Amino acid sequence: MPNNVHIYDAVIVGAGGAGLRAALEASKGCKTAVVSKMYPTRSHTGAAQGGMCAALANVEEDSWEWHAFDTVKGGDFLSDQDAVDVMCQEAVESVLDLERMGLPFNRTPDGKIDQRRFGGHTRNHGEAAVKRACYAADRTGHMILQTLFQQCNKQGVEFYNEFFVLDLIIEGGVCGGIVAYEIATGEIHTFRAKAVLFATGGYGKMFKITSNAHTLTGDGPGLVYRKGLPLEDIEFFQFHPTGLYRLGILLSEAARGEGGILRNGDGERFMERYAPTIKDLAPRDMVSRAEFFEIKEGRGAGPNKDYVLLDLTAVDPEVVEAKLPDITEFARTYLGVDPLKEGVPTVPTAHYAMGGIPTNVNTEVLRSAHGEVVPGFYAAGECACVSVHGANRLGTNSLLDIIVFGRRGGLGMAEHAARTKLIDIPDDVAKPSEDWIASLTDGQSPEPIAAIRKDLQEEMWDKVSVLRTDEGLGQAINSVAHLRERYAKARVKDRSKVFNTELVEHIELGFIIDMAEALVISAKARTESRGGHYREDHQKRDDEHWLKHTFINKTPDGDTRLAYKPVTMGRYEPVERKY
Amino acid sequence: MEVTLKVLRFNPETDTESHFEEYKVEADPMDRLLDLLHEIKWYQDHSLAVRRSCGHGICGSDAVVVNGVNRLACKILVKDLPSEITVEPIRGMPVIRDLVVDMEPFFAGYRAVKPWLITDDREHEPDRERIQSPEERARFDDTTKCILCAACTSSCPIFWSDEEYVGPAAIVNAHRFIFDSRDSGADERLQILSSKNGAFKCRTAFNCTDACPRGIKVTMAIQEVKQAALYRSV
Numbered sequence: 001m002p003n004n005v006h007i008y009d010a011v012i013v014g015a016g017g018a019g020l021r022a023a024l025e026a027s028k029g030c031k032t033a034v035v036s037k038m039y040p041t042r043s044h045t046g047a048a049q050g051g052m053c054a055a056l057a058n059v060e061e062d063s064w065e066w067h068a069f070d071t072v073k074g075g076d077f078l079s080d081q082d083a084v085d086v087m088c089q090e091a092v093e094s095v096l097d098l099e100r101m102g103l104p105f106n107r108t109p110d111g112k113i114d115q116r117r118f119g120g121h122t123r124n125h126g127e128a129a130v131k132r133a134c135y136a137a138d139r140t141g142h143m144i145l146q147t148l149f150q151q152c153n154k155q156g157v158e159f160y161n162e163f164f165v166l167d168l169i170i171e172g173g174v175c176g177g178i179v180a181y182e183i184a185t186g187e188i189h190t191f192r193a194k195a196v197l198f199a200t201g202g203y204g205k206m207f208k209i210t211s212n213a214h215t216l217t218g219d220g221p222g223l224v225y226r227k228g229l230p231l232e233d234i235e236f237f238q239f240h241p242t243g244l245y246r247l248g249i250l251l252s253e254a255a256r257g258e259g260g261i262l263r264n265g266d267g268e269r270f271m272e273r274y275a276p277t278i279k280d281l282a283p284r285d286m287v288s289r290a291e292f293f294e295i296k297e298g299r300g301a302g303p304n305k306d307y308v309l310l311d312l313t314a315v316d317p318e319v320v321e322a323k324l325p326d327i328t329e330f331a332r333t334y335l336g337v338d339p340l341k342e343g344v345p346t347v348p349t350a351h352y353a354m355g356g357i358p359t360n361v362n363t364e365v366l367r368s369a370h371g372e373v374v375p376g377f378y379a380a381g382e383c384a385c386v387s388v389h390g391a392n393r394l395g396t397n398s399l400l401d402i403i404v405f406g407r408r409g410g411l412g413m414a415e416h417a418a419r420t421k422l423i424d425i426p427d428d429v430a431k432p433s434e435d436w437i438a439s440l441t442d443g444q445s446p447e448p449i450a451a452i453r454k455d456l457q458e459e460m461w462d463k464v465s466v467l468r469t470d471e472g473l474g475q476a477i478n479s480v481a482h483l484r485e486r487y488a489k490a491r492v493k494d495r496s497k498v499f500n501t502e503l504v505e506h507i508e509l510g511f512i513i514d515m516a517e518a519l520v521i522s523a524k525a526r527t528e529s530r531g532g533h534y535r536e537d538h539q540k541r542d543d544e545h546w547l548k549h550t551f552i553n554k555t556p557d558g559d560t561r562l563a564y565k566p567v568t569m570g571r572y573e574p575v576e577r578k579y
Numbered sequence: 580m581e582v583t584l585k586v587l588r589f590n591p592e593t594d595t596e597s598h599f600e601e602y603k604v605e606a607d608p609m610d611r612l613l614d615l616l617h618e619i620k621w622y623q624d625h626s627l628a629v630r631r632s633c634g635h636g637i638c639g640s641d642a643v644v645v646n647g648v649n650r651l652a653c654k655i656l657v658k659d660l661p662s663e664i665t666v667e668p669i670r671g672m673p674v675i676r677d678l679v680v681d682m683e684p685f686f687a688g689y690r691a692v693k694p695w696l697i698t699d700d701r702e703h704e705p706d707r708e709r710i711q712s713p714e715e716r717a718r719f720d721d722t723t724k725c726i727l728c729a730a731c732t733s734s735c736p737i738f739w740s741d742e743e744y745v746g747p748a749a750i751v752n753a754h755r756f757i758f759d760s761r762d763s764g765a766d767e768r769l770q771i772l773s774s775k776n777g778a779f780k781c782r783t784a785f786n787c788t789d790a791c792p793r794g795i796k797v798t799m800a801i802q803e804v805k806q807a808a809l810y811r812s813v
């Protein structure tokens with residue numbers, strides 16, 4: 001057997017919330033490894049702030065069915081309602097389970113898990129905001145990541161840290177493992193496995209302003225796309241209304257849940273005009289759009305009228321310090337603004353990918369819009385699309401998603417491993433990866449890749465963010481194609497085998513370009529406005545033609561093909577989304 | 580404004596020892612040190628190796644020594660630094676390349692204190708959450724903030740000279756459980772921390788508290804653990 005071949009039952013790619021939750025489950029049932037390009041605790045799940053929702057009804061009357069309704073309505077009716085039911089029903093147990101693992105949730109006076117309000121979560125189908133978000137100050141994601149990492153250590157889960165996955169092995173339509181690059185040594189490793197789960201997170205780094213980490217580059221979905229497999233609903237990207245001005249660092253919606261108010265340059269609480277009932281707590285797509293309109297119509301704040309203000313001055317300072325300590329510190333550190341005394345300059349920030357690798361509720365990856373699966377291949381978390389979030393995710397539903405479907409993924413892999421054998425794979429399965437890495441350092445680069453990345457991020461921000469048009473999307477398609485050509489000519493200057501982060505960034509940029517391509521093409525085709533996808537030239541939702549999921553894939557000759565999959569309906573018929 | 584960065588470089592493939600390299604960078608007072616390192620890496624010298632991810636002080640990847648003190652590169656701004664900035668890898672762990680060190684000794688210390696909830700009701704778990712009052716929850720709040728960046732441990736003079744010492748971060752993480760009302764593993768952990776590589780190696784230099792980017796009162800947490808170990812009372 002060649003060097004650097006590892007054999008497992010289950011291999012999990014990614015060590016964020018979804019990957020670690022899957023690992024806890026899979027490793028109970030079969031030999032499991034977690035392969036991650038970063039140390040687990042560096043994953044971006046740790047940056048999640050506001051909360052994880054479940055209808056615990058600890059503070060107010062609530063039910064999983066109300067939660068399901070809000071999720072479907074928040075998703076502008078594109079969510080698959082069977083999957084939403086699964087998530088909302090399993091939510092309660094998922095939160096309790098984390099508590100029992102030791103997660104330090106904030107508590108009610110009588111010692112139960114405390115809950116607070118969050119955008120789009122209501123009682124009894126929209127009557128009023130409900131307290132459904134379970135939280136640990138504004139560090140909920142940090143606590144989830146730490147708690148899961150603690151449990152993985154306790155359980156002796158095997159980690160391959162700082163291993164960058166380069167390839168997915170598929171033979172005869174069946175998944176047989178992955179190929180990875182060890183960042184510390186430059187060596188290539190093959191991991192054979194009966195089951196592989198991708199939990200590689202989001203891809204917000206294609207936009208200039210984002211709350212996402214530098215490392216969120218869509219490697220997982222990008223790889224799937226390169227394999228000719230489909231991606232689902234990539235045009236639906238969420239822009240969060242409160243990113244720190246210019247930087248995009250997130251100020252959680254919890255700030256508005258605790259009573260914060262958005263104001264324009266005239267000091268007006270403008271959300272009253274856009275969502276009279278729940279105002280500042282309307283779903284994110286609506287609030288971000290409202291901000292763009294305010295700025296566009298000349299009512300922005302600041303010398304250039306190019307931001308709005310998040311006003312926390314009316315909230316009890318003790319509540320701010322106790323329940324929102326981190327975001328208060330972000331505003332002080334990075335903008336030099338004290339939220340206790342003045343409004344914080346904020347803008348929409350690219351935040352969350354609703355689309356991703358298509359899966360069914362058991363996290364099995366779909367091969368086509370008809371619903372057949374790729375045996376042995378699973379995906380969960382932000383890189384996947386089940387689809388529970390539809391066209392727009394509600395706040396606190398992603399931490400829930402990663403736990404519910406991470407767990408399901410782990411269980412699914414263990415079951416699959418118990419009833420299958422390792423498939424045969426060619427001896428030279430790592431050769432394409434080796435050749436690829438070698439080619440990257442072969443020759444001179446006409447320009448630094450940072451220049452290509454910057455141009456991509458700016459183009460995507462200008463033409464493909466909160467407001468989109470046919471013309472802008474057409475231009476973006478050409479720009480992305482042109483950037484792809486520039487990228488193809490670029491080379492890695494650093495020839496070292498030891499911790500070559502230039503090489504890593506180079507590979508990452510390739511995946512972001514793939515994801516940008518899938519996004520702009522899917523977005524141009526969808527001639528309606530729904531959730532996070534807003535077309536100025538088609539401002540209404542069009543259920544007659546577009547109540548369906550987009551599937552995009554690359555054909556062997558490099559073209560892209562679009563197909564569509566009907567939405568799984570259930571109790572809720574589409575109605576106009578008013579708040 | 581222009582600032583000068585002196586960065587300690589080392590590549591095991593070409594260097595026998597580390598050396599400083601100097602870069603001049605155009606900077607805004609509100610730039611993070613990480614922005615400057617990116618500017619160098621992206622446009623001047625692609626070979627510079629540094630870990631980073633979230634860019635706003637949460638993931639704990641980019642702890643470095645800045646003008647002699649430990650900071651996260653993404654949480655220290657140009658306006659708070661002089662126009663000549665020295666950047667070195669954190670100390671006490673082997674350098675892999677440039678600003679990247681081998682974190683394994685650090686995580687070994689962490690794992691040694693059993694940083695996970697230990698309960699004796701695992702067999703008969705409650706069907707709902709365990710009850711914990713807000714006061715009980717507040718008792719260990721400070722140490723839950725740790726992001727395992729190693730800024731504290733790698734600032735500790737005892738850790739530099741003695742790799743066997745579990746280090747401040749490990750004690751912080753033990754504290755997080757010892758003072759959690761739901762946990763029943765205090766005895767096990769205090770025993771580990773009373774051994775020769777445990778909490779009593781601390782000489783209260785306070786470097787750790789100064790270094791913590793999360794503002795955790797590290798030295799105080801260590802003192803509380805020592806007290807608990809002496810009196811076995813939590």
Ligand SMILES: Cc1cc2nc3c(=O)[nH]c(=O)nc-3n(C[C@H](O)[C@H](O)[C@H](O)COP(=O)(O)OP(=O)(O)OC[C@H]3O[C@@H](n4cnc5c(N)ncnc54)[C@H](O)[C@@H]3O)c2cc1C
Pocket residue numbers: 013014015016017018019035036037038039040043044045046047048049050051052140141163164165166199200201202211212213219220250252351352380381382383395396397398399400402
């Ligand atoms: C600032 C911020 C705040 C948020 N707040 C909330 C909130 O309050 N509530 C909520 O519900 N949601 C929130 N979200 C969304 C939520 O945090 C994320 O969607 C979720 O944490 C994603 O988890 P994940 O496990 O899918 O991915 P991640 O945690 O991003 O993990 C991805 C993993 O994949 C690995 N990886 C990636 N590519 C490769 C590769 N090529 N090879 C090997 N490994 C790879 C990485 O190393 C990493 O371990 C927030 C998001 C942000 C950005």
